[in-house]
Amino acid sequence: MATHKPSIVVVGSGMGGVETAASLANHLNGEAKITMVSETSELELRPFNIYPAFSNVFKKRRLTHLPLAASAAKRGIEFQTWHVDEIDTDQQAIRSNGRSLNYDHLVIATGAGMRPDEIPGYSENSDTFWAYSDSMKMAKSVEQMVANAKRGQRQHVLLNVAPNNKCAGPMYEIVFMLESYLRRKKVRDMFELTYTTAEEHYIQAFGPKLHEAASKGLDRVGITGHTEYRMTHLEPNKAHFDNGETIDFDFMIGFPPYVAHTNFESLPTDDRGFIHADKENWKVRGHENVYVVGDGGDFPVKQAFLALGMAGTVAHNIANEVKKKPVTNVFDPVSMCIMEQFDAGLYAQVPLSIQDDPDKPIVTMRPGADDDYVVRRSRLWQMGKWGMYMTMVWQMGRMHTFHEGGIWTAMDIAIQGMQKLPSK
Ligand SMILES: Cc1cc2nc3c(=O)[nH]c(=O)nc-3n(C[C@H](O)[C@H](O)[C@H](O)COP(=O)(O)OP(=O)(O)OC[C@H]3O[C@@H](n4cnc5c(N)ncnc54)[C@H](O)[C@@H]3O)c2cc1C
Known part of the structure; x- marks a missing residue:
């Protein structure tokens, strides 16, 4: 008698989805049918x-x-390209116009999206860098500001993290990269740069050491910074904040407010469409065989490194579960990032803890984990970032795991060693 091969479906081909499918392929080696469905x-x-905006190489x-x-085919993963509209948890099927696919286990990795229109005037009067197309548009604005400066025009650039943005780190990279870039173009003295964030502290989710590093960094390069500046609306060339x-x-x-990329009505979500799940195992609340990983879940901070851990x-x-072994793995929310500053990298390893109010989880620094909370800045960390990126492209492009296996173990040892070196 033929035995039923369990069907595992992963929806979404971002970093969370690819890492999940690759890891499943590593563990299961043909014992289940793995299908990835993504709109791209x-x-x-x-x-x-x-x-x-700062490098022609990355315009490609x-x-x-x-x-x-x-x-995917090489790894034994079937890849289907379509947009999933509906999840029918009773029938264990995902659907869209006329298409349907059944699952035994479902992993949703559909990520987040931007909702700039929550702030009237935001879309029309600012650039952003969420998607590649946004970044290419922003590159044109940066080109324009440099050209204006070369013609002798003084300019004021406002950089902003909006309320309900869930990943402030990349905005800090943009701030410091823009400042370095203007210096390289020898037009820095023609610019006033102002940084405003809705957060109470800079890079709030990552604690006091990052706030201090960001404050020092802004002072060092002459950028005026303001926290708790919550933008309410934008007119052409004028921003308004809720403090008047x-x-x-x-x-x-x-960097606009975040929402879920796709809102699935059959699943429990918060008011932004992020799916409620158990923070230890990322099982969707009330569903035994449906999981969420990455930005689409209700973890309050959205970050690729956390997506990989989930x-x-x-x-x-x-x-x-497929192998009928004990299910034991628990998600450990330790964040890690290296922020690009062009002349250095700012590294942070941040142990987080979640206060899981089921409807409004809050992330805080993990009490008593000071030794594991590490912030460093140097050229070496910038080189480390590039080493990590190249490995990520190599591994994930072949649908191999980035965050597990021998290569990651070697990188992790190097990271732990580099952490012992002082900031420069
Ligand atoms: C500019 C920038 C810089 C960043 N830098 C860092 C960094 O240095 N370190 C870090 O850790 N994090 C960083 N992040 C955050 C990181 O990129 C995200 O956390 C990560 O991409 C989330 O991965 P994901 O798989 O959850 O979602 P995504 O990457 O958004 O992927 C979601 C996928 O699902 C697909 N999809 C969505 N809905 C459907 C549907 N209904 N049907 C089918 N397919 C669907 C999408 O097309 C996409 O393929 C950065 C983010 C930005 C914007």
């Missing part, structure tokens, strides 16, 4: 979207968009 046949490496789309179908302040500007670069936990636990 590529992996868009969002972290690279900070670069096109193919560097940051990795085609997946052929690599207004700021006039020539160009604005903003992917590892979910893949490990599904594989053990």
Whole structure:
């Protein structure tokens, strides 16, 4: 008698989805049918979207968009390209116009999106860098501001993190990269740069050491910074904040409010469409065989590194369920990032803890984990970032795991060693 091969479906081909499918393939080795369904046949490496404005190399789309179908086939993963509209948890099926696919285990990795229109005037009067197309548009504005400066025009650039943005780090990269870039172009003295954020502290989710590093950094390069500046609306060349302040500007670069990329009505979500799940195993609340990984879940901070950790936990636990072994893997929310500053990299390892008010989870620094909370800045960390990026492209482009296996173990040892070196 033929035995039923469990069907595992992963929806979404971002970093969370690819890491999950690759990890499942590692663990299961043909014991289950793995299918990835995504509205795009590529992996868009969002972290690279900070670069096109400052580097012609990164204007080449193919560097940051990795085609997946052929690599998936090599790993025994079926790849289907379509947009999933509906999840029918009773029938265990995902659907869209006329298409349907059944699952035994479902992993949703559909990520986040931007909703700039929550702030009237935001879309029309600012640039951003969420998607590659946004970054290319922002690159034109940066080109324009440099050209204006070369003609002798003084300009004010406003940089802003909006309320309900869930990933402030990349905006800090843009701030420091823009400042370095203007210096390189020898026009820095023609610019006033002002940074405003809705957060109470700079890079709030990552604690006091990052706030201090960001404050020092802004002072060092002569950028005026304001926290708790919640933008309410934008007119052409004028921003309004809820504390009554207004700021006039020539160009604005903003990071808008986040929402879920796709809102699935059959699943429990918060008011932005982020799916409620158990923070230890990323099982969707009330559903035994549906999981969420990455930006689409209700973890309050959205970050690729956290998405990779969730992917590892979910893949490990599904594989053990398939193999009828104990399901033991627990997600450990330790964030890690290296922020590009052009003349250095700012590294942070941040152990987080979640106060899981089921409807409004809050992330805080993990009490008593001071030794593991590390912030460093040096050229070496910038080189480390590039080493990591190249490895990510190599591994994920072939649909291999980035965050598990021998290569990651070696990188992790190097990172732990580098942490012992002082900041420069
Ligand atoms: C400029 C920038 C820089 C960043 N830098 C860093 C960094 O240095 N370090 C870091 O850790 N994080 C960084 N991040 C955050 C990181 O990019 C995200 O956390 C990460 O991409 C989330 O991965 P994901 O798989 O959850 O979602 P996504 O990458 O958004 O992928 C979602 C996928 O699902 C697909 N999809 C969505 N809805 C459907 C549907 N209904 N049907 C089918 N397919 C669907 C999408 O097309 C996409 O393929 C950065 C983000 C930005 C914008």
